[in-house]
Amino acid sequence: ARAQAGGVAHPDLLPSPSALQDHEKQYVGFATLPNQVHRKSVKKGFDFTLMVAGESGLGKSTLVNSLFLTDLYKDRKLLNAEERINQTVEIVKHTVDIEEKGVKLKLTIVDTPGHCCLPPSPCWKPITDYIDQQFEQYFRDESGLNRKNIQDNRVHCCLYFISPFGHGLRPVDVEFMKALHEKVNIVPLIAKADCLIPSEIRKLKERIREEIDKFGIKVYQFPECDSDEDEEFKQQDRELKESAPFAVIGSNTVVEAKGQRVRGRLYPWGIVEGKRGAWEPAL
Numbered sequence: 001a002r003a004q005a006g007g008v009a010h011p012d013l014l015p016s017p018s019a020l021q022d023h024e025k026q027y028v029g030f031a032t033l034p035n036q037v038h039r040k041s042v043k044k045g046f047d048f049t050l051m052v053a054g055e056s057g058l059g060k061s062t063l064v065n066s067l068f069l070t071d072l073y074k075d076r077k078l079l080n081a082e083e084r085i086n087q088t089v090e091i092v093k094h095t096v097d098i099e100e101k102g103v104k105l106k107l108t109i110v111d112t113p114g115h116c117c118l119p120p121s122p123c124w125k126p127i128t129d130y131i132d133q134q135f136e137q138y139f140r141d142e143s144g145l146n147r148k149n150i151q152d153n154r155v156h157c158c159l160y161f162i163s164p165f166g167h168g169l170r171p172v173d174v175e176f177m178k179a180l181h182e183k184v185n186i187v188p189l190i191a192k193a194d195c196l197i198p199s200e201i202r203k204l205k206e207r208i209r210e211e212i213d214k215f216g217i218k219v220y221q222f223p224e225c226d227s228d229e230d231e232e233f234k235q236q237d238r239e240l241k242e243s244a245p246f247a248v249i250g251s252n253t254v255v256e257a258k259g260q261r262v263r264g265r266l267y268p269w270g271i272v273e274g275k276r277g278a279w280e281p282a283l
């Protein structure tokens with residue numbers, strides 16, 4: 001009312017300073033901004049694009065299924081989940097909409113063909129090209145007219161699988177990660193960790209950490225923990241950071257352990273639960 005039609009309101013019409021304070025307290029409304037942003041984001045949902053890369057047969061497709069407790073490969077027409085996970089021979093994109101406690105996530109998995117050794121032409125080229133194309137597409141969409149409905153297909157994270165059978169990184173791992181590290185957040189993983197005993201896992205992790213430093217590979221760095229967090233949270237955060245590169249176990253089958261149905265691997269001596277990587281007692 002004060003600035004109506006470019007004029008200045010009569011002083012009698014202006015609220016007294018104390019009334020103005022109360023008025024402002026009630027009506028400015030910026031205190032609700034976090035709620036508004038939160039509501040809007042939750043309603044719209046989140047996009048997350050995850051790429052998996054690494055040597056062939058290290059369990060990339062299997063882990064992705066285990067991680068998101070979903071069957072991303074259901075469109076492959078074979079009899080059961082285990083058989084459906086065939087060798088990935090080209091870059092394949094799978095999208096699923098998942099929901100957890102009302103929060104929607106549009107998850108896109110970019111499964112890349114596994115490499116076997118250092119080939120004559122770099123095996124990472126199609127993958128780096130793919131990542132670049134997504135950046136270019138996003139840039140084009142952002143510069144276009146329909147900016148509101150941009151589909152963000154940029155790759156947010158790349159899980160890079162390292163073999164548990166070697167003594168550390170192989171030359172192809174070093175070259176591969178170096179080709180990608182400026183373009184995407186790389187999270188290195190030790191695949192099929194059930195093939196190693198805990199002391200072997202510790203040794204392999206140390207070796208990989210040293211080599212990552214030595215070859216100047218830039219892997220994803222977890223953000224600093226806020227100093228005002230409680231001690232338990234800080235401890236969890238420290239443990240998480242110290243356990244990188246993470247050792248992972250994947251499974252496409254649901255087995256029964258201690259009366260519960262879990263995604264796990266059934267061995268003659270017992271069950272290893274894929275999700276938590278916990279060793280279960282022998283059956």
Ligand SMILES: Nc1nc2c(ncn2[C@@H]2O[C@H](COP(=O)(O)OP(=O)(O)OP(=O)(O)O)[C@@H](O)[C@H]2O)c(=O)[nH]1
Pocket residue numbers: 055056057058059060061062063085086087088089112113114115191192193194195248249250251
């Ligand atoms: N021991 C063990 N075997 C696994 C694990 N994850 C997967 N496998 C098995 O390893 C084989 C290969 O798994 P995939 O998921 O197809 O491997 P991939 O890396 O996607 O293979 P490509 O498509 O060739 O790149 C399958 O027989 C899986 O059952 C694991 O954590 N431990």
